[in-house]
Amino acid sequence: MEDLQKVCNLLTDTLRETRNLRELKKLYYDKSTETVTATFECGGIKIANVAGDSGTAMISDIIKQVV
Template sequence: MEDKQKICDLLVPVLQETRNLKDLLTLDYDAEKEVVTATFLNGAEKHANVAMDSGTSMIRDIIAQIV
């Protein structure tokens, strides 16, 4: 089974190198709700529904839903 929080943790520094997400602070995976919460430096939060996703699908969904 994939460690989805680890995938989120590893994805953060990659996304921080982009123009659109340089202010991303954290990606937190809630396994019970199957939602990733993106927190930004200004305190704003965005949520990405990643229900039933594989690791690679989760990455695509996070990017699509928080940009």
């Protein structure tokens, strides 16, 4: 089984290196709701639905829903 929070942690570092998501503070995976909450330095949040996703599908969904 994949550690989806670890995938989020590694993805956070990568996305911070991009122009669009420089202000990304954290990606938090909630197993009970199968969502990822993106928190930004300005205090804003966005929530991505990642229900039933594998690690690679989750990455794609996060990028589509957060950017």
